[in-house]
Amino acid sequence: MQTEVFLAGFGGQGVMFAGQVLSYAAMDIGKEVTWIPSYGPEMRGGTANCTVVIADEEIGSPLVQDPPAVIVMNLPSLDKYEPTVKPGGVLIVNSSMVDRDVTRSDITWVSIPCNEIAEEAGDKRMANIVATGALLALLPVLTLEDVESALKAHMPGRHKHLLPKNVEALKRGAEYAKKNARKAK
Amino acid sequence: MAREMWKGNEAIAEAAVRAGVEAYFGYPITPQNEVLEYLSHRMPELGRAFVQAESEPAAINMVYGAACTGARVMTSSSSPGISLMQEGLSYIAGTEVPMVLVNVMRGGPGLGNIAPSQGDYNQICKGGGHGDYHPIVLAPASIQEAVDLMPVAFELAHKYLNICTILIDGSIGQMMEPVTLPEMQPVIRKEYDWAVSGAKGRKRHLLSSIYLDVPTEEKVNLRILGRWREARENEIRFKEYYLDDAEYIIIGFGTAGRIALSAVRAARAQGIKVGLFRPISVNPFPYKRVEELCKQAQSFLVVEMNTGQMLKDVQVAVRNRVPVRFYGRLGGVMPFPDEFVTEIQEMIKNPGKPEDDPADLWYQRMIAR
Numbered sequence: 001m002q003t004e005v006f007l008a009g010f011g012g013q014g015v016m017f018a019g020q021v022l023s024y025a026a027m028d029i030g031k032e033v034t035w036i037p038s039y040g041p042e043m044r045g046g047t048a049n050c051t052v053v054i055a056d057e058e059i060g061s062p063l064v065q066d067p068p069a070v071i072v073m074n075l076p077s078l079d080k081y082e083p084t085v086k087p088g089g090v091l092i093v094n095s096s097m098v099d100r101d102v103t104r105s106d107i108t109w110v111s112i113p114c115n116e117i118a119e120e121a122g123d124k125r126m127a128n129i130v131a132t133g134a135l136l137a138l139l140p141v142l143t144l145e146d147v148e149s150a151l152k153a154h155m156p157g158r159h160k161h162l163l164p165k166n167v168e169a170l171k172r173g174a175e176y177a178k179k180n181a182r183k184a185k
Numbered sequence: 186m187a188r189e190m191w192k193g194n195e196a197i198a199e200a201a202v203r204a205g206v207e208a209y210f211g212y213p214i215t216p217q218n219e220v221l222e223y224l225s226h227r228m229p230e231l232g233r234a235f236v237q238a239e240s241e242p243a244a245i246n247m248v249y250g251a252a253c254t255g256a257r258v259m260t261s262s263s264s265p266g267i268s269l270m271q272e273g274l275s276y277i278a279g280t281e282v283p284m285v286l287v288n289v290m291r292g293g294p295g296l297g298n299i300a301p302s303q304g305d306y307n308q309i310c311k312g313g314g315h316g317d318y319h320p321i322v323l324a325p326a327s328i329q330e331a332v333d334l335m336p337v338a339f340e341l342a343h344k345y346l347n348i349c350t351i352l353i354d355g356s357i358g359q360m361m362e363p364v365t366l367p368e369m370q371p372v373i374r375k376e377y378d379w380a381v382s383g384a385k386g387r388k389r390h391l392l393s394s395i396y397l398d399v400p401t402e403e404k405v406n407l408r409i410l411g412r413w414r415e416a417r418e419n420e421i422r423f424k425e426y427y428l429d430d431a432e433y434i435i436i437g438f439g440t441a442g443r444i445a446l447s448a449v450r451a452a453r454a455q456g457i458k459v460g461l462f463r464p465i466s467v468n469p470f471p472y473k474r475v476e477e478l479c480k481q482a483q484s485f486l487v488v489e490m491n492t493g494q495m496l497k498d499v500q501v502a503v504r505n506r507v508p509v510r511f512y513g514r515l516g517g518v519m520p521f522p523d524e525f526v527t528e529i530q531e532m533i534k535n536p537g538k539p540e541d542d543p544a545d546l547w548y549q550r551m552i553a554r
Contacts, residue, residue: 020190020361027190027363035190036360039216039299058327060447062360065521154190 001056003141004064007131008049008081009073009094014128018071019050021132025142025150026054036062047076054141069139071131073097073114088184090138092131092177102182108138110181117172122165129166133173138181144170188363193328194219196364197261197287197351200335202227205372206285207256208234210247212266215299216355217289220261233372241266245273252282253392255380257339257373261287263355264305265296267313274348275314279394281379281409283342285335286320286350289358292517300517301354301440306494309352310468317406319413320348321420322468326443328362330465336367341420343375345412352467354490356440356519422465423474427453431460433529434478436499437488438464440519445488448525459529467495475502484508484536486528491515493544500543508536511543 005022007015019035026033037050051067053059068089072078074097085091087106096115112134114127121130136144148167155163191199198220201209209228211221221237228235234251238244244260251258262270267288277284290305292298310322321341325331331353342349376382381390396402427449428434437445442463452459462478464471478485484507487496493511503509512528514520537546 023361024190027188032363034360034362036356039355039359058446059362059443060450061444061522062356063444063519063521065523 002059003054003069003139004067005052005054005069005071005135005139005141006049006064006067006081006084007052007071007073008047008077010046011048013048013073014125015048015071015073016050018128018132019052021129021147021150022052022054022142024154025146026052028150028153029142029146031055032057032059034059034062049077069135069141071135073127073131075099078102090135092134092138094127094131096127105185108181108184110134110138110177112173112176112180114173117176118169121169121172123162123169126166126169129169130173130176133170134177137174137177144174188365190361191328191332191364191366192219192359192361193331193353194289194358195223196328196332196366197335198223198227199366200332201259201285202231202233203367203369204336204339205257205370206233206259206339207372207374208248208251208258209260210236210238210244210251210258211260211262212238212241212244214263214266216291216301216358217261217263217266217287219358220287220289241269242273245270245277248284249273249277249280249282252277252284253280253381255375255377255382257285257343259285259287261289263289263291263299264293264302267305267308271314274320275316275318276394278314278318278320278348278409279316279405280392281346281405282392283339283346284348285338285342286348288350288352290352290354298517299355301356301490301519302515302517303354303439303441303490303494304515305352306467306489306491309350310470318347318409319416320350320468321345321416321466322350322352323422323465324352324438324467325357325465326439326463328357328360329364331357332364332366334465336370341416345416347412347416352439354440417469420466421469421471421474423471424463424465426461426463428460428462428478428481430458431481432483433457433459433486433532434462434482435459435486435488435525435529436462436464436475436495438467438495441488441490444520444522445525447522448529451522451526452529457529457533464495467498470495470498470502472498472502475499476504479503479506482507484510484532486510486512486525486532487543488520488525488528489513490519493547496544505539508539508541509543510537511547513547
């Protein structure tokens, strides 16, 4: 069994961190995992992305052409990566930064206002965690509890006080996605 | 030992520390920077030597000096920086002192870019610097493998008084994977009969790579070759996947090798009996094993992130016994597994002849698309 998650957005939206959170959670439940960032000049220019591969056996390629799960945090990322989602896959769109719907009908997707939900949960910087919650509601590769434990175990001490808020953001993202997801036709 | 999530470059740096590296000299270059950055605080913390030199030539000459003491020493860089070090590397080889080099390859030639590439295979394996010498080169495909090979690299460098290079590319340097790090080893300083470690109370040692007396230089060359021949016998490393019933075999090292693993699994899901042979020691290259595999393989597919540099070594082993096909991506492009799957399918449809030139046929396909 192998699942790949691709995350993209502007630098600063926390897509790298969200990918790392998934990676830590996967490692902690005994899975094999790779996290690979875009580290080229585009990282300096604004957009950032990473790919997380979670598997039960030795992982081959750290990159995939058609990931079954994609999170896009802004419009340029939606435009660029919507066509790459594997048919039948899952797409999470941060509607706070995107003013259009998903055009594909062969994937399950949700348009979720991550920034606003994060703000309600206590800190607008947690938009990435809201999106992660939404993803896990539609793609049961890890449980919310796995991610909660990973945050608890690996968050640096100075950020520990943010844990309850992050767990709240994760849950709100998942709830929103469960209620509003459009299933693949 | 617990598994921890590490970035490739930092894991390699910590593994070197645990393998007892006493001195590190380097100069920053992407995508290798984190090795240097990590060691800049880790080495002083342990009372060991760290110097960010003013240039790569300076760094490699500092390594040269430190290596002459018999200590475990290393440097790391990425392609253009490695080119700048070649004079020093040749002097180190000529002086017969041990060192570990890490090359986190990037797209080239020239300044190129910072994306993952395997374009330095020839430079790293076949010498790079001037003169007759043969560095030992290990090419891990994952962070765990890289970490496991760090202590091995120091042992081989010291056993064969040679340069031992860990050859990876930017993707392995930049990615994160769970790893189990090796145990911390105590610093080992062997009393070598050649090291310049302070001559008080004994005869002085002189280390140099200059032998103006020509017959002496020939003897030195034979001595270097003798140790290399021994390494060639003893230090072959590779990993095999799904080879038991394989009728077709992919050969790839490092990142291209691990991408090929995904391709092999995908092709097997389509019922194709294909396996993977992944050389880990690319110098010495596992010629004998590839030769043996000719009995089993109907044909080989060699995959690389270069124009077919390791392909030449495969061809030396295969010697036109069976057809060989080649597929490469260049300039920092990382291939997707699907590309290799297509190549496997094409190879089965049209196996070609053993005497075909795989690099030429690949070039024709590349420019036609």
